[in-house]
Amino acid sequence: MMKFKLLYWALFVNQVLFAQSMIYGYLKGEQDKPLDQTVVSLGEEGTIQSVSDRVGYFQFKDVAAGTYLIIINRVGYVPMTLTIKVSPxxxxxxxGNIKLEYNPSQEDEGIITLTEDDFSSDDESSLLQSGISLLQSSQDVFSKTASFELGSYWFKVRGIDxxxxxxxxxxxxxxxxxxGKPDFGNWGGLNNVVRYPYELAENNNISNYSFSNLGGTTYYDTRSSSYxxxxxxxxxxxxxxxxxxxxTTYSSGMLPSGWAFTFSGSRRWMEEGxxxxxxxxxxxxxxxxxxKINDKHKLNLTTFGSPARRTGMSPNTQEVYDLRGKNYNSYWGWQDREKRNERVKRIFEPIVMFTHYWNLSDQSKVTTTxxxxxGYNKSSRLNRYEADSPSPTYYKNLPSYWLSQGNLSEYEHSLHAWENNDLAITQLNWDQLYKANNHAPxxxxxYSGQLGRRASYFLVDDIIKDKTFNAATHLQTFLNDNWKLFFNINYQNLVSNNxxxxxxxxxxxxxVNKSSFIKGDGSISSANDYNYLKPGSVARKGDKTEYDYQLxxxxxxxxxxxxxxVNRWEVAVSFLFGWNEAYRDGKFKHGLYPNNSYGRSDKANFIELGLRTGIIYKINGRNFMILNxxxxxxSPTLDEIFVNSRLNNDIIPTLSNQRINTNDLTYVVKSPVMKARITGYYTKIKNAVEISRYYAKGVSLEESQDAFVSEVLTGTEKEFLGGELGLDWKLTPSITLSGIASLGQYSYKNNPNLYILSDNSPGIHDYGSSYMKNYKITGTPQKAYTVAIRYYSPQYWWAGISSNFLQDIYSNVSSLSRTQNFIMKDDAxxxxxxxxxxxxxxxxxxxxQDVFMVNANIGKSIKVGKYILSxxxxxxxxxxxxxxxxxxFEQGRNSNYExxxxxxxxxYPLFDNMLFYDRGRSYFINVSLKF
Incomplete structure (x- = not known):
């Protein structure tokens, strides 16, 4: 009996002396609002981390007796460090409640509030805290600078669009x-509610909510109570x-009744840019x-939209810019003392979402939406029938044309008109267009027997009306503290009227529903009829013309x-399976394609498979190695499947999935004084499709040497190779020096096959190999550098200045000019x-040329009671x-060597490269009041 008591007391003393503790607390912000998604680190090296949930709760399990530092970091708040002691x-x-001091000057360095494109959370947030997500933080200097400094100069990270x-x-x-591109205009102007994504898995990082692509995943949770x-x-x-x-934005928070409401509205406008x-x-x-139904079930209804009306700007040759300056735009002209632009885009594509949040248990949750x-997407443009081009920058309307013809008198007359801005010559002449129609045949x-003036010039709208149904389910579960699983299932159904x-x-x-570019036989049923079902028909205002089909x-x-x-290692693996099918249904029977334009096309089916891996090794709390x-x-997009969908049902030959292989290796340093990362990356894309449309001369088609063509490259291989460096160094508690460097080499790595589809010649024309190998991929500078210095005052104001240098900027090239056809005078x-x-x-x-540009920003926040003025x-x-x-881009109009x-x-070449120039100095002033 005595031995049993001694053993019992020994075990009790051992449990008391060596038992491990659980540390927990609640984070609060301004107005005692719980702070979720806040990183809390245990220990000076920060090797153990937790993330606060929706009520601000965080915890650390199995902590041995001792003295520890608790380090708390959240954007917009003063970092906090606590010393705690855990007794045996x-x-x-x-x-208990830990209240952080609000500091607006810490909010993404202020400059983020100044951009147009910076376009928040519940207890799921703890699932996002993983080493794989280490680079998803807004504190990563490279990602932040590339987005908000270089992004305003059309820079694309790693060359990926x-x-x-x-x-x-x-x-x-x-x-x-x-x-395949998101239309940011669908939520443009809603910066207050889509400013901070719930998850940001950039580039090659693994997402919990999708398999991602080369550009990563940005996930927004629009639950009302999260705002x-x-x-x-x-x-x-x-x-x-x-x-x-x-x-204007208002959010009620979760009310005692279990309801929460968030509303936001905006308007953006300018009379002339x-x-x-x-x-x-x-x-x-x-x-x-x-x-909130109960602790397990919550429902959320979200709807948003952005009706917009805006105009386009024209690309121009260098000759035009030299004559009229870099603000010149050929798309407008005076009418009734008002500027009228032919290219007007009107878009309104609202979306309605219904989401169910289901807490299966403390370890598992399901979100279903x-x-x-x-809605509609309308784009207007001038059309013509048996008439000359009305564009003032049409090559025959420029001084260089008359000079090339040796007609010096016409050259001097044209040059004088352009240099002196004769608006009847240098801009669209709307009066002349009306006059031409008044004298039209x-x-x-x-069908009606009515006689009337048929239009030589008329304005048309290209209209897309998509109806898209989506359903998505996200399941997440904790098998234990170290093992987490995520499952995503998505279904989408699209009906697109075009x-x-x-x-x-x-x-x-x-x-008249006819084309003047297709040479028919002159009869009513000729090949130039847009709709062979109603040959020779006419279209009045509001009628359909030229094409009508569904996708x-x-x-x-x-x-x-x-x-x-596991210990210092974190490993993530992600799998993808996908299936899709598409087909076209033509409503017009085109005269050029009477057997392949009306009715349903064949179905195009594709299966997608994918594997991602991400590995982190924590050298210590401040040094990390990351391999993705x-x-x-x-699978191809609809535009890549039906390349000439306006005219026929043809599917691109030899079409298959893109095959993408991408890898990056990163070293990260995070210390109180310095944060840095260096990354090397390599991406290879195979079987890509590239499409461009233009008017070409010298194309050896069966019916005509000159034609509007669709140029289709298939089997294209692209290589993206480079490195990234980001450094953020606190010179003093108030002064930060930062810099980034992006060194890229993006190029074509093979000679893909070229097909030409013409608007005035039937069939698909195989031009063989296009010798594109080693040409540069365009759309972004391939090298970019930024150095910035910022000052944060304890009195809640800040200022910064940055210098940006962009290199290796190239023009896109014409694939047709790089085929065997280019050098051949005839077939032999x-x-x-x-x-x-x-x-x-x-x-x-x-x-x-390389370019150097300087940016600056300044801000001040004033807090009076519950009011915050920024x-x-x-x-x-x-x-x-x-x-x-x-x-x-090269115009491609001259498609042969001679x-x-x-x-x-x-x-001044008549068909020189078309250019867009930067708009020059720009400013942004922002005033915000919160309470």
Missing amino acids: GELKKDL NSYANIMFNGIPMSKNRT RKGFQFTYSFSNRTYQHRVM VIDGTYNDSYAYFTSIEK ASYQF TYQDP YREVNDLLGADFA FRQEFTGNATSRLT SAYFES FPYEDITPKNVKSVLKQKQF LNASINNILNERGYVTGS QLENDKSLA
């Missing part, structure tokens, strides 16, 4: 089926994409209503992700005196550098 035998350490980006609202993907409680009013004044912006003849008038609304998006409608509609007949009675697509994707933490690797397939013989050196010289890819201002491109070419060589020998 103390099983629980309750830290947004067709590879995955943006999701409550699990619903926002990418358009036609292009900051209170009211916010914002006014902005700018010369960027708008002149004025007003935004920096580029002549452009304007913008856009609205936006957002509503989120949440109902169903959504429906509808009469035409008899064969047609061209007469917008304005410009004084005529109707337009159908349905898709299913499944994704599973596992995250495992992925191999996956991506090449052009005389042609040599490889001459061809290389003529086809050399255009490289533009004032911000920024200036981009202070030195007003106008030599930066943000986009360029024509192109002759054209390039001119002082």
